[in-house]
Amino acid sequence: MKLLYFAWVRQKIGKSEETLQLPEGISTIAALVDHLRTLGSGYADAFADFKRLRAAANQVHAGFDATITDTDEIAFFPPVTGG
Amino acid sequence: MKTRIVIQHEPFDLGREVGDLSREGVGAIATFTGHVRAEEGLEALILEHYPGMTEREIARHAEEAARRWTLLGVTVIHRVGELKPGDPIVLVAVAAAHRGDAFAACEFLMDQVKTQATFWKQQRRGGETVWLGLKPADDKRAERWK
Numbered sequence A: 001m002k003l004l005y006f007a008w009v010r011q012k013i014g015k016s017e018e019t020l021q022l023p024e025g026i027s028t029i030a031a032l033v034d035h036l037r038t039l040g041s042g043y044a045d046a047f048a049d050f051k052r053l054r055a056a057a058n059q060v061h062a063g064f065d066a067t068i069t070d071t072d073e074i075a076f077f078p079p080v081t082g083g
Numbered sequence B: 001m002k003t004r005i006v007i008q009h010e011p012f013d014l015g016r017e018v019g020d021l022s023r024e025g026v027g028a029i030a031t032f033t034g035h036v037r038a039e040e041g042l043e044a045l046i047l048e049h050y051p052g053m054t055e056r057e058i059a060r061h062a063e064e065a066a067r068r069w070t071l072l073g074v075t076v077i078h079r080v081g082e083l084k085p086g087d088p089i090v091l092v093a094v095a096a097a098h099r100g101d102a103f104a105a106c107e108f109l110m111d112q113v114k115t116q117a118t119f120w121k122q123q124r125r126g127g128e129t130v131w132l133g134l135k136p137a138d139d140k141r142a143e144r145w146k
Helices: A007-013 A029-039 A041-046 B014-021 B053-068 B099-116 B136-143
Strands: A002-005 A017-019 A054-057 A060-062 A073-077 B002-008 B028-035 B042-049 B073-079 B081-083 B088-096 B119-125 B128-131
Touching (some): A002 A007, A029 A041, A060 B053, B002 B014, B014 B073, B028 B099, B073 B099, B099 B136
Parallel strands (some): A002 A073, B002 B073
Antiparallel strands (some): A054 A060, B028 B088, B073 B088, B119 B128
16 A cells, blocks of 8 residues: 655654555554554654544545545545645 | 646646636636745744545545536645745645635645645754644645545
8 A cells, every 4th residue: 555644743753654454353443553653763753643644545535434445545644734 | 626736846837737628618717826925034834645545535535526526627736845935835726616615626626635645844944944734724624624
């Protein structure tokens, strides 16, 4: 799957995108976040607080309970501020 | 309905965009232009976005606007990159046969761009950058349309 990070999520993780093989048994964005947290201190910091995070699945806003598969593009970012 | 959605670094030309929306049947074109508010000590506003999703998200709200009001054209142009205080940052222009539809859809679209479109902003003051969050007042404005 393709993972994208924006704004301070990108800064904390240190990259804007990466490809990840979705581990067995992970089927929701929340479970993916739990997995990503284990990948290093930058990830742990970026994903420390669900309330400060938003997600999108295949370029559509998604809740953390959304179901995901290995072919998805999943993005993580802070609440948006346009205009 | 004619829809034009553009994310760009360059400034936009309000007159040209209004001209492009003008055609047979159009009796009203409402436009909103957002500018970087000049504040004490503010050096720059730096914007990034999610290419692809931003355009899709705005297009979705333009379709929703066209279901709610009778519209003939929608143009949304949003700038990204580094902007200075006073710079124009966003343009929403809506063409309709009548002004009621144009005014309402223009305000609706701007509220959705503010709260749903995938942009993020940093302010630079004294050489230091800080990420900006969404103001509760913006969420409240967007809630009115639900």
